[in-house]
Amino acid sequence: MSDLANARRWLSQARSVVALTGAGISAESGVPTFRDAHTGVWAKYDPMELATEQAFRAHPQRVWRWYMTRREMVAKVEPNAGHLALKAFELAHPGRLRVVTQNVDGLHQRAGQSEVIALHGDLMADKWLDAERSCCSMENLNQEEPPACRSCGNLLRPAVVWFGENLPLQALETAEILARSCSIMLVIGTSGVVYPAAGLARVAAQAGARVVCVNPEATELDSLAAACLRGPAAELLPQLLDMENEDD
Numbered sequence: 001m002s003d004l005a006n007a008r009r010w011l012s013q014a015r016s017v018v019a020l021t022g023a024g025i026s027a028e029s030g031v032p033t034f035r036d037a038h039t040g041v042w043a044k045y046d047p048m049e050l051a052t053e054q055a056f057r058a059h060p061q062r063v064w065r066w067y068m069t070r071r072e073m074v075a076k077v078e079p080n081a082g083h084l085a086l087k088a089f090e091l092a093h094p095g096r097l098r099v100v101t102q103n104v105d106g107l108h109q110r111a112g113q114s115e116v117i118a119l120h121g122d123l124m125a126d127k128w129l130d131a132e133r134s135c136c137s138m139e140n141l142n143q144e145e146p147p148a149c150r151s152c153g154n155l156l157r158p159a160v161v162w163f164g165e166n167l168p169l170q171a172l173e174t175a176e177i178l179a180r181s182c183s184i185m186l187v188i189g190t191s192g193v194v195y196p197a198a199g200l201a202r203v204a205a206q207a208g209a210r211v212v213c214v215n216p217e218a219t220e221l222d223s224l225a226a227a228c229l230r231g232p233a234a235e236l237l238p239q240l241l242d243m244e245n246e247d248d
Protein backbone atom coordinates (compact mmCIF):
# COMPACT_ATOMS: atom_id res chain seq x y z
CA MET A 1 0.00 0.00 0.00
CA SER A 2 1.26 3.51 -0.75
CA ASP A 3 1.97 6.01 2.03
CA LEU A 4 -1.00 8.04 0.78
CA ALA A 5 -3.33 5.04 0.96
CA ASN A 6 -2.07 4.16 4.44
CA ALA A 7 -2.51 7.70 5.66
CA ARG A 8 -6.04 7.83 4.25
CA ARG A 9 -6.91 4.62 6.07
CA TRP A 10 -5.49 5.91 9.37
CA LEU A 11 -7.43 9.13 8.91
CA SER A 12 -10.68 7.33 8.24
CA GLN A 13 -10.25 5.48 11.55
CA ALA A 14 -8.93 8.40 13.60
CA ARG A 15 -10.98 9.80 16.47
CA SER A 16 -8.95 12.93 16.70
CA VAL A 17 -6.70 14.59 14.11
CA VAL A 18 -4.32 17.51 14.59
CA ALA A 19 -2.92 19.40 11.61
CA LEU A 20 0.31 21.17 12.61
CA THR A 21 1.00 23.62 9.81
CA GLY A 22 3.86 25.87 8.77
CA ALA A 23 4.73 28.29 6.02
CA GLY A 24 4.69 25.60 3.31
CA ILE A 25 0.92 25.28 3.39
CA SER A 26 0.66 28.89 2.26
CA ALA A 27 3.38 28.63 -0.40
CA GLU A 28 0.92 28.01 -3.19
CA SER A 29 -1.11 31.02 -2.11
CA GLY A 30 1.99 33.05 -2.93
CA VAL A 31 3.33 33.57 0.60
CA PRO A 32 7.07 32.82 0.63
CA THR A 33 8.34 30.32 3.21
CA PHE A 34 11.06 31.35 5.66
CA ARG A 35 13.87 28.90 4.98
CA ASP A 36 13.72 28.10 1.29
CA ALA A 37 17.31 28.57 0.12
CA HIS A 38 16.37 30.99 -2.70
CA THR A 39 12.94 32.50 -2.12
CA GLY A 40 12.73 32.17 1.69
CA VAL A 41 12.16 35.30 3.77
CA TRP A 42 15.21 34.55 5.93
CA ALA A 43 17.36 34.04 2.82
CA LYS A 44 16.81 37.72 2.02
CA TYR A 45 16.53 39.26 5.47
CA ASP A 46 18.27 38.69 8.79
CA PRO A 47 15.61 37.63 11.31
CA MET A 48 17.66 39.18 14.14
CA GLU A 49 17.22 42.59 12.46
CA LEU A 50 13.49 42.25 11.90
CA ALA A 51 11.91 39.66 14.16
CA THR A 52 13.16 40.47 17.64
CA GLU A 53 12.09 42.96 20.28
CA GLN A 54 15.63 44.38 20.34
CA ALA A 55 15.45 45.08 16.59
CA PHE A 56 12.11 46.83 16.98
CA ARG A 57 13.34 48.99 19.86
CA ALA A 58 16.50 49.89 17.93
CA HIS A 59 14.80 50.58 14.57
CA PRO A 60 11.03 50.80 15.12
CA GLN A 61 10.26 52.47 11.81
CA ARG A 62 12.27 50.01 9.73
CA VAL A 63 10.73 46.97 11.42
CA TRP A 64 7.19 48.41 11.37
CA ARG A 65 7.41 49.22 7.65
CA TRP A 66 8.69 45.72 6.87
CA TYR A 67 5.70 44.20 8.68
CA MET A 68 3.33 46.58 6.90
CA THR A 69 4.73 45.34 3.56
CA ARG A 70 4.07 41.77 4.69
CA ARG A 71 0.53 42.74 5.68
CA GLU A 72 -0.09 44.22 2.25
CA MET A 73 1.25 41.07 0.58
CA VAL A 74 -0.87 38.73 2.71
CA ALA A 75 -4.00 40.86 2.20
CA LYS A 76 -3.71 40.21 -1.55
CA VAL A 77 -3.50 36.40 -1.42
CA GLU A 78 -6.18 33.76 -0.92
CA PRO A 79 -6.39 30.42 0.88
CA ASN A 80 -5.40 27.58 -1.47
CA ALA A 81 -6.65 24.05 -2.03
CA GLY A 82 -4.67 22.82 1.01
CA HIS A 83 -6.39 25.21 3.43
CA LEU A 84 -9.73 24.43 1.82
CA ALA A 85 -9.23 20.66 2.08
CA LEU A 86 -8.69 20.99 5.84
CA LYS A 87 -11.86 23.06 6.13
CA ALA A 88 -13.81 20.54 4.04
CA PHE A 89 -12.60 17.74 6.34
CA GLU A 90 -13.73 19.73 9.37
CA LEU A 91 -17.18 20.16 7.83
CA ALA A 92 -17.46 16.50 6.85
CA HIS A 93 -16.21 15.24 10.24
CA PRO A 94 -17.35 17.70 12.91
CA GLY A 95 -15.21 17.77 16.04
CA ARG A 96 -12.44 15.51 14.73
CA LEU A 97 -9.86 17.98 13.40
CA ARG A 98 -8.01 20.86 15.05
CA VAL A 99 -5.54 23.07 13.25
CA VAL A 100 -2.46 24.26 15.14
CA THR A 101 -0.48 26.70 13.03
CA GLN A 102 2.81 28.51 13.18
CA ASN A 103 1.57 30.80 10.43
CA VAL A 104 0.57 34.38 11.10
CA ASP A 105 -1.05 34.92 7.69
CA GLY A 106 -4.62 34.14 8.77
CA LEU A 107 -5.26 31.94 5.72
CA HIS A 108 -6.69 28.99 7.71
CA GLN A 109 -9.09 31.40 9.38
CA ARG A 110 -10.01 32.97 6.02
CA ALA A 111 -10.68 29.46 4.66
CA GLY A 112 -13.31 29.24 7.41
CA GLN A 113 -11.44 26.89 9.77
CA SER A 114 -12.83 27.19 13.28
CA GLU A 115 -10.83 27.55 16.47
CA VAL A 116 -7.41 27.71 14.82
CA ILE A 117 -4.65 27.66 17.42
CA ALA A 118 -2.23 30.35 16.25
CA LEU A 119 1.06 29.68 18.04
CA HIS A 120 2.97 32.62 16.56
CA GLY A 121 0.29 35.31 16.68
CA ASP A 122 -1.48 37.31 14.00
CA LEU A 123 0.28 39.44 11.39
CA MET A 124 -2.81 41.59 10.86
CA ALA A 125 -3.20 42.59 14.53
CA ASP A 126 -1.29 45.07 16.68
CA LYS A 127 -0.45 45.15 20.35
CA TRP A 128 1.36 47.54 22.68
CA LEU A 129 5.11 47.20 22.97
CA ASP A 130 5.18 48.03 26.68
CA ALA A 131 2.52 47.32 29.28
CA GLU A 132 -0.72 49.07 28.38
CA ARG A 133 -1.41 52.16 30.47
CA SER A 134 -4.78 53.87 30.98
CA CYS A 135 -3.88 56.47 28.31
CA CYS A 136 -3.06 53.80 25.69
CA SER A 137 -6.02 53.45 23.36
CA MET A 138 -6.55 53.18 19.63
CA GLU A 139 -8.32 56.58 19.77
CA ASN A 140 -5.23 58.20 21.28
CA LEU A 141 -2.67 57.27 18.61
CA ASN A 142 -0.39 59.59 16.68
CA GLN A 143 0.16 59.19 12.93
CA GLU A 144 3.77 58.03 13.10
CA GLU A 145 5.26 54.76 11.87
CA PRO A 146 4.84 52.90 14.14
CA PRO A 147 1.91 54.71 15.72
CA ALA A 148 2.41 55.62 19.37
CA CYS A 149 0.19 56.65 22.27
CA ARG A 150 0.00 60.46 22.14
CA SER A 151 0.21 60.68 25.93
CA CYS A 152 2.97 58.28 26.95
CA GLY A 153 4.71 57.33 23.69
CA ASN A 154 4.06 53.59 24.04
CA LEU A 155 4.53 52.08 20.57
CA LEU A 156 2.24 49.74 18.67
CA ARG A 157 3.90 46.61 17.31
CA PRO A 158 2.67 43.70 15.24
CA ALA A 159 1.02 40.98 17.36
CA VAL A 160 3.38 38.24 16.22
CA VAL A 161 5.78 36.17 18.31
CA TRP A 162 9.34 37.30 17.77
CA PHE A 163 12.48 35.25 18.34
CA GLY A 164 13.23 35.11 22.06
CA GLU A 165 9.60 35.67 23.05
CA ASN A 166 7.25 33.22 24.70
CA LEU A 167 4.38 31.72 22.78
CA PRO A 168 0.87 32.66 23.97
CA LEU A 169 0.49 30.39 26.99
CA GLN A 170 -3.07 29.27 26.46
CA ALA A 171 -2.48 28.45 22.79
CA LEU A 172 0.60 26.41 23.63
CA GLU A 173 -1.11 24.55 26.48
CA THR A 174 -4.11 23.70 24.32
CA ALA A 175 -1.81 22.56 21.50
CA GLU A 176 0.10 20.31 23.89
CA ILE A 177 -3.10 18.72 25.18
CA LEU A 178 -4.24 18.11 21.60
CA ALA A 179 -0.84 16.67 20.65
CA ARG A 180 -0.94 14.25 23.60
CA SER A 181 -4.44 13.04 22.84
CA CYS A 182 -4.67 12.92 19.03
CA SER A 183 -4.55 9.66 17.11
CA ILE A 184 -2.93 11.20 14.04
CA MET A 185 -0.92 14.37 13.53
CA LEU A 186 -0.48 15.78 10.04
CA VAL A 187 2.71 17.83 9.96
CA ILE A 188 2.22 20.05 6.94
CA GLY A 189 4.67 22.45 5.33
CA THR A 190 7.02 23.02 8.22
CA SER A 191 10.77 22.54 8.41
CA GLY A 192 10.32 21.48 12.03
CA VAL A 193 13.26 23.46 13.32
CA VAL A 194 11.51 26.10 15.41
CA TYR A 195 10.59 25.11 18.96
CA PRO A 196 8.40 24.72 20.90
CA ALA A 197 6.08 24.29 17.89
CA ALA A 198 8.16 21.49 16.34
CA GLY A 199 8.18 19.68 19.69
CA LEU A 200 4.43 19.10 19.35
CA ALA A 201 5.13 16.42 16.72
CA ARG A 202 7.46 14.67 19.20
CA VAL A 203 4.82 14.89 21.93
CA ALA A 204 2.25 13.33 19.59
CA ALA A 205 4.58 10.54 18.44
CA GLN A 206 5.64 9.72 22.01
CA ALA A 207 1.98 9.55 23.07
CA GLY A 208 1.33 6.98 20.35
CA ALA A 209 -0.13 9.07 17.54
CA ARG A 210 0.78 8.38 13.94
CA VAL A 211 2.66 11.33 12.48
CA VAL A 212 2.22 11.98 8.76
CA CYS A 213 4.46 14.60 7.12
CA VAL A 214 3.24 16.46 4.04
CA ASN A 215 6.13 18.29 2.44
CA PRO A 216 7.99 18.28 -0.90
CA GLU A 217 11.29 18.10 1.02
CA ALA A 218 12.76 15.99 3.81
CA THR A 219 12.50 17.62 7.25
CA GLU A 220 13.81 17.29 10.78
CA LEU A 221 10.58 15.58 11.80
CA ASP A 222 10.58 12.79 9.19
CA SER A 223 12.21 10.35 11.60
CA LEU A 224 9.05 10.50 13.74
CA ALA A 225 6.73 9.90 10.82
CA ALA A 226 4.76 6.76 10.04
CA ALA A 227 4.42 8.14 6.50
CA CYS A 228 6.00 10.99 4.52
CA LEU A 229 3.92 12.32 1.64
CA ARG A 230 6.24 14.16 -0.71
CA GLY A 231 4.68 17.00 -2.65
CA PRO A 232 2.95 20.37 -2.36
CA ALA A 233 0.24 20.60 0.29
CA ALA A 234 -2.25 22.13 -2.15
CA GLU A 235 -2.01 18.97 -4.26
CA LEU A 236 -1.72 16.33 -1.56
CA LEU A 237 -4.19 17.53 1.07
CA PRO A 238 -7.26 17.25 -1.20
CA GLN A 239 -6.20 13.66 -2.04
CA LEU A 240 -5.48 12.84 1.59
CA LEU A 241 -8.50 14.40 3.23
CA ASP A 242 -11.35 13.74 0.84
CA MET A 243 -12.78 10.65 2.50
CA GLU A 244 -15.65 10.45 -0.01
CA ASN A 245 -13.19 9.59 -2.78
CA GLU A 246 -12.24 5.93 -2.24
CA ASP A 247 -10.40 5.46 -5.54
CA ASP A 248 -6.91 4.65 -4.31
Ligand code: OAD
Binding pocket: 021, 022, 023, 024, 025, 027, 028, 033, 034, 035, 036, 040, 047, 051, 102, 103, 120, 161, 162, 163, 188, 189, 190, 191, 192, 193, 194, 214, 215, 216, 217, 218, 219, 231, 232, 233, 234
Ligand atom coordinates in the same frame (compact mmCIF):
# COMPACT_ATOMS: atom_id res chain seq x y z
P1 OAD B 1 10.06 27.15 7.01
O1 OAD B 1 10.32 28.15 5.96
O2 OAD B 1 11.13 26.89 8.00
O3 OAD B 1 9.70 25.76 6.33
C1 OAD B 1 8.76 25.68 5.31
C2 OAD B 1 8.59 24.23 4.92
O4 OAD B 1 7.59 24.17 3.92
C3 OAD B 1 9.85 23.56 4.33
O5 OAD B 1 10.04 22.32 4.96
C4 OAD B 1 9.49 23.39 2.84
O6 OAD B 1 10.06 22.21 2.29
C5 OAD B 1 7.98 23.25 2.93
N1 OAD B 1 7.26 23.60 1.71
C6 OAD B 1 7.61 24.44 0.70
N2 OAD B 1 6.65 24.50 -0.23
C7 OAD B 1 5.66 23.68 0.18
C8 OAD B 1 4.39 23.30 -0.34
N3 OAD B 1 3.95 23.81 -1.49
N4 OAD B 1 3.63 22.42 0.36
C9 OAD B 1 4.08 21.91 1.54
N5 OAD B 1 5.26 22.23 2.08
C10 OAD B 1 6.04 23.10 1.42
O7 OAD B 1 8.69 27.58 7.72
P2 OAD B 1 8.12 27.12 9.13
O8 OAD B 1 8.49 25.72 9.44
O9 OAD B 1 6.70 27.48 9.16
O10 OAD B 1 8.48 31.98 13.14
O11 OAD B 1 8.92 28.09 10.08
C11 OAD B 1 8.65 28.07 11.45
C12 OAD B 1 8.78 29.44 12.02
O12 OAD B 1 10.05 30.00 11.68
C13 OAD B 1 7.80 30.46 11.48
O13 OAD B 1 6.55 30.41 12.12
C14 OAD B 1 8.50 31.74 11.72
C15 OAD B 1 9.86 31.37 11.23
O14 OAD B 1 10.91 32.14 11.63
C16 OAD B 1 8.57 33.19 13.64
O15 OAD B 1 8.63 34.18 12.93
C17 OAD B 1 8.58 33.21 15.14
